[in-house]
Amino acid sequence: MALRKCPMCLASMSKRAVLRGTDDLACPKCNHPLEVASPSSYVATWIGLAAGVLCAWGSGRSLTDTMLGWALPVVYGTVAYGVVSALALVIFGDLVVRHQDPAFSTEAGHASHH
Numbered sequence: 001m002a003l004r005k006c007p008m009c010l011a012s013m014s015k016r017a018v019l020r021g022t023d024d025l026a027c028p029k030c031n032h033p034l035e036v037a038s039p040s041s042y043v044a045t046w047i048g049l050a051a052g053v054l055c056a057w058g059s060g061r062s063l064t065d066t067m068l069g070w071a072l073p074v075v076y077g078t079v080a081y082g083v084v085s086a087l088a089l090v091i092f093g094d095l096v097v098r099h100q101d102p103a104f105s106t107e108a109g110h111a112s113h114h
């Protein structure tokens with residue numbers, strides 16, 4: 001499936017729409033309700049986490065002797081996580097059709113555990 005494209009009509013979604021990722025994400029052409037596929041979200045999250053850890057680790061080595069040396073790596077890591085995971089979502093974001101009935105997704109999620 002193409003990245004950031006509607007699975008129904010293959011219309012391209014804007015990066016901003018994918019980044020927002022709200023519940024009202026819909027295809028601008030065919031109006032099918034869409035959502036970012038879970039694997040794409042996981043990949044983006046892990047890439048962001050890796051970037052955050054690397055950034056915190058890298059900045060922590062050079063800033064440990066300053067007054068806020070313990071806090072700045074955490075701040076840098078958090079910012080890196082947010083920015084990189086958002087970029088990864090824009091790059092790797094794969095869209096799937098969202099099921100409109102909220103009971104469907106919650107019941108299916110619970111049924112798999114029982």
Ligand SMILES: [Zn+2]
Pocket residue numbers: 006007008009010011027028029030031032
């Ligand atoms: Zn469409």
